[in-house]
Amino acid sequence: MSETVNIEKIFGSKVFTPEKMKERLPGNVYEEIIRVNNEGGELSFESADIIANAMKEWAIENGATHYTHWFQPLTGITAEKHDSFLAHPKDDGTTIFKFSAKELIKGEPDASSFPSGGLRSTFEARGYTVWDTTSPAFIKESGAGAVLCIPTAFCSYTGEALDKKTPLLRSLEAISEQALRIVRLFGNSDAKKVQVSVGAEQEYFLIDRDRYLQRDDLIFTGRTLFGAPAPKGQEMDDHYFGVIRERVGEFMKELNVELWKLGVTAKTQHNEVAPAQHELAPIYEEANTATDHNQIVMETMKRVAFKHGMTCLLHEKPFAGINGSGKHNNWSLVTDNGVNLLDPGKTPNDNIQFLLVIACIIKAVDTHADLLRQSASVVGNDLRLGAQEAPPAIMSVFLGEQLDDVVKQLIETGVASRSIDGGTLQTGVSTLIDIEKDGTDRNRTSPFAFTGNKFEFRSVGSSDSIASPNTILNAIVAEAFCEAADRLEKAPNFDDEVHDLIKEFLEKHHRVLFGGDGYSEEWVKEAERRGLPNLKTMVDAVDTLTTEKAVKLFEKFGIFTKAELESREEILYESYSKTINIEALTMIDMVSRKYLPAIIRYSKQIADTVNAIESAGADAPVQMELLQNVQEGLLRIKNALEDLKNIEGKASLIDDPKQKALFYKDNVVKAMAELRKPVDELELICDRSIWPVPTYGDLLFEV
Ligand code: ADP
Ligand code: MG
Secondary structure, eight states: OOSOOOHHHHTTTTBOOHHHHHHHSOHHHHHHHHHHHHHOOOOOHHHHHHHHHHHHHHHHHTTEEEEEEEBOBTTSSOBOOOEESBOOOOTTSOOOBOOOHHHHHEEOOOOTTSOOTTSSOTTSOOEEEEEOTTSOOEEEEETTEEEEEEEEEEEETTSOBOBSHHHHHHHHHHHHHHHHHHHHHTTOOSOOOEEEEEEEEEEEEEEEHHHHTTOHHHHHHSSOSOOOOOSOOSTTOOSTTOOOOHHHHHHHHHHHHHHHHTTOOEEEEEEOSSTTEEEEEEOOEEHHHHHHHHHHHHHHHHHHHHHTTEEEEOOSOSSTTSOOOBEEEEEEEEETTSOBTTOOOSOGGGOHHHHHHHHHHHHHHHHTHHHHHHHTOOGGGGGTBTSSSBOOSBOOEEOOHHHHHHHHHHHHHSOOOOOOOOOEEOOSOTTSOOEEOOSSOOOTTOSEEEOSSSEEEOOOBTTSOSHHHHHHHHHHHHHHHHHHHHHHHHOSSHHHHHHHHHHHHHHHHGGGBOOSOTTSHHHHHHHHHHTOOBOOSHHHHGGGGGSHHHHHHHHHTTSOOHHHHHHHHHHHHHHHHHHHHHHHHHHHHHIIIIIHHHHHHHHHHHHHHHHHHHHTTOOOHHHHHHHHHHHHHHHHHHHHHHHHHHHHHHHHHOOSHHHHHHHIIIIIHHHHHHHHHHHHHHHTTSOGGGOSSOOHHHHHHOO
16 A cells, blocks of 8 residues: 555546546537536437447446446435446347446436335335436446446436435526526626535544444444443543544545545545544535535445444444534535635625625525524434534524624624734744734634635534535525525615615624534523524424425425425434434343343352352452442343333334324433443443443544
């Protein structure tokens, strides 16, 4: 692994890039596909056929034997079904490779087993995958060989979205259309579309694979369901940005190479706050590709970790008591002629277009805080949001000192006449160059923070697809843009109207602005006073999808139909119940077949010792006390185990998806915590050598 890496040569080498298309396609076909991707519209069947053939040749030259439509069903991960390029053998026994427009454009996976939330009954199982020309095809190399992956959207026979990509693509069209209306009003007549740029910072844990394999909870649920804290946690802050350990370094090196080949712009890597926790950040790119690439990042992390004898944990909270993992979704809007709508310039107070955009975003987040929170919901994230390490479940916007000041001026006087300047950083050391400071410091506790020329949505869970958060962001901001454009396009005096509109939006919605400590109890109370929603769990957030205001929003911009929203609700409830059910069953199994037998054996060892000492004529008070403690602990474990089994049994009898999820949240989760407590306590008094699974210390500090 010590050979030098030539990034330029390997970057995108496994991607069917526009550059490769240019080389391999007739000029008119190349121009057609580029035009369709940039401006929308449909590709002709003839051109698709030519592209399919070029793609096949390129893939075969690169060792691919199979192709797959690669899609993102509502399981949150990607799905694929491999078909080889083989065609029917000829009479002479030889064969040819075949891949035509038909196979490229449309696939029909036997899709009855993917969640559809009642959109499709099993006897009407047809689902189609449809080629997404805007995200490049790529070759994935794994144990299964090299496979040409074609990014696709996944829909039912009647055209309802069964995946995460379709609504994302719809939302990207909606925001582009509405944002274009805004930039037109400010005289930008060249821009043909407004793109969403996204950079998703990905946090993850790496642990030793052999130890991972000794823990059923990690295998079945991706997180530890038991485990007393190690003597050392993250309190020394010595892991954060620390020197990367050799084994992890080798992993990162290979991960980068694999990602670069796939055109993923892996850029930054570092150790995170918790021991064994790390982060990877790519360079931002167009949102649809960024979403596909984030899936590739997660998948590649798992695969490369395996090769290095480690397991990559993407769960939001693999270990209690230390930080969990998230995904910071950096989001901005850029015209195709290169103007970032979120770039304030040196003096944001003069930048009216920027102020209007910011006012619209503030309005959007305040109006749809519930939806935004929902978009960052996965079961694992319930253990993280609001746990003093990740932003709270309350959505608020952080603008920073400079913009807060501009907003204040606008609300108070209707005009903003000045901007606070960052100034220069004085270190007090004459040999250090004075550097220009940013206009604002950071706030790590805010869920939605302005960071210079983009917003950073920090609530997203580490295992989650970024499709939903971006779909929701695009939708809610499109709505605010639309309202603004409707008014401004009709205004007799544009300058007056834009001025009034910014002031009005800010006055109405500034309650969502917050720059203080988002982890504090005071903020929870303050947010309640301000009337901001605090949806603590995933289950509480589900029905935000079908409120009247949500349905109106999504239908207006053609992002979801009501039926699609209802189906998603059902899937979310079901996925919650199923996940907690697996966790509860894993706990029951581990306690019954691992912890209890080990502790019982241990108590016999102590009892034997007591007997031996006492029959030798001495007292054994220390051993007796330990024995009693162990016995008491055993009893508590047994009672808590019985309780969990009972409650779990009741949960399984409930049919209604919402009622079932609520029951899991209110009862099963509690019973699980009650069972964990005595097991973790006994871990701290039992002989280490009898403990049946690796401890937190083993998992976190000995990678
Ligand atoms: P920060 O230090 O604020 O976290 P970085 O420059 O380290 O900012 O970027 C963090 C992530 O944000 C990276 O993935 C980066 O590519 C992405 N990013 C930077 N600028 C933008 C932008 N304009 N739009 C979207 N993402 C961006
Ligand atoms: Mg960041």
